[in-house]
Amino acid sequence: MDTTINFNDVIKNSFLNEFTFGNLSIIDVMLGLLTAFIAGGFIYFIYKMTYRGVLYSPSFNATLLVMTMITCLVIMTISTNVVLSLGMVGALSIVRFRTAIKDPFDVVFMFWAIAAGISSGAGLYFLTLFGAVVVGAVIFMLSRKKHTDTLYLLVIHYYEDGNDEVRRELQQLDYTLKSKIVRKDVVELTAELRLKIDNTAFMNRLNDIEEVRDVSLVQYNGDYAV
Template identity: 55%
Template sequence: MGETINFQDVIKKSMLHLEAFRSISYVDMLLGLVCSFGIGLFIFWIYRKTFRGVVYSYNYNVSFVLMTVITTLIIMTISTNIVLSLGMVGALSIVRFRTAVKDPLDIVYMFWAISAGIASGAKMYPLALFGSLVIGLILAWLSRRKLKEQVYLLIVRHSEAATDEIRVQLRKLDSKLKSKTVRKDFTELTVEVMLRDDNTSFVHTISNIEGVHDVSLINYTGDYAQ
């Protein structure tokens, strides 16, 4: 009698003989890790050069390098055995990251590191290298454009006698009133000012107006002021 082959046997044999689930060579492992490490260092450099937040975190930046390499290791692991791949998916599904991301742009760097790690682990080295180069150039270009035009908060405390002169000076700026607080002895204005260069001479001009108590100019980043 011939051997009976059921549907489960067919599926089992087809899964075990998939080309994607073969042993990976030492050369592929070395190339993948070197590629991911190099891309991780490139992400590290781009993040440091384009960072415009309040406090630069070296440890957070280093995590992008490690994230790229670790993702490569995971992809290499699950690409050698279907059982390991299913187990890895189950293990990673219970992991929860609760670290608050202050800047939405940081999420872009995280996805960049993970995507580069996946491409390196899948042995798509040209895609990982060329894609990372394009993303890095885009981020650098957008960062330079942002430097040409920055938002500041101008805070002026003055008496009623200086109101008219302050209005004249504010009309000369690209400004927008954000808040106005009136007290018995003074008035406090918070004005959003858009600057395209580092010329802050208007601060001295406003501070020299008779009736102005103090003037503060703060760089505004959206969530923080520095």
Template identity: 55%
Template sequence: MNDVTNFQDLFKKSVLHLDAFRNVSYVDILLSLLASFGIGLFIFYIYRKTFRGVVYSYNYNVTFVLMTMITSLIIMTISTNIVLSLGMVGALSIVRFRTAVKDPLDIVYMFWAISAGIATGAQLYPVALIGSLAVGAALLWLSRRKLREQPYLLIIRHSDAAAQNVRTALSKFTYTLRSKTVRKDMIELTVELRLRDDNTSFVNQLSEIEGVSDVSLINYTGDYAQ
């Protein structure tokens, strides 16, 4: 019974004392906003350096800076009053984001910006700074690793007479046939290759085979080409 009474008293005090903002230090507010802005700029820089997609979007990258600052504001707001925190949770629960995220790595940056905003809003500056430096260093290191094979689509259009020579040339690689289209005397092959470097001289060798009309090599990541 005492626990219920204490909770009711706490809730009533929180409702009645909505002037809790008077006790908030303006220096702390400015410091949190500056810290979140600085870390947001760091996220902005790391995203631009490690971007490997098709088209870089400046506006999308700017959202990480603003997301960090806005999250910091939310944390500072809900930490002052329990009623405001409940209201904020209710308001945010009705928000629905329907923008499709094509690259799963973008979700990492979103969570990074939100986590940094939470840490700066709670005035846990060492956590925000050290954590952001660690995440940024990991992303930079992973983005420069070139041991992973890159997937490519190789499209070859050739005549029936050149089919054997094309198969012989392709036997040097480990590939997967994705499609084969036959149009009268022309055959179009689409195969998937995985290469460890940017050596594409074999494309010129394939194009020099008699009966091959054209050869295209496309680097792709899942459902879009680049």
């Protein structure tokens, strides 16, 4: 009797026979979604409490909560069948996310939400909740760190005749020239300032210069200003 097992037999025995779906009880589903909801709600709370950017986005924060629960559902779905998991990976690979992330720290919260959804969907409830507490504590401590100075953008519009006086005032500040635009005899100067305290008396001195049309100061985080 020929007992030789070829490669196709191995594939059939170990893979193709696994088309049947596994079973997830209603309790497992409820526990997974509940854990994902609690972890997502905790991520929502930490993001709102620790956000230090210029523009807080409630919709992005709500997305973190929903993302956690959706990831949990995906993991529970693919855990029931190997073939289905491969198909879903292929389907998800064609998805392209075009939303720009303004604050690099937002990426941390996105990965945190995905990781919490994966662990809760895999049934690792204690790991999900304990990990959320530890990561949240680390982020909270980092957000409490005091910054010695704050970045601002100073925008000045003035006539070219006042160039020397404007430069003389700027030399008293810790600034970096970002741009200078000349439109006929009007100059638009943009400088990056570092201020340790909210002392803006220099704006009054600049505005008192006869050739200066207006002076604007906006908070700056390195990517964009509002």
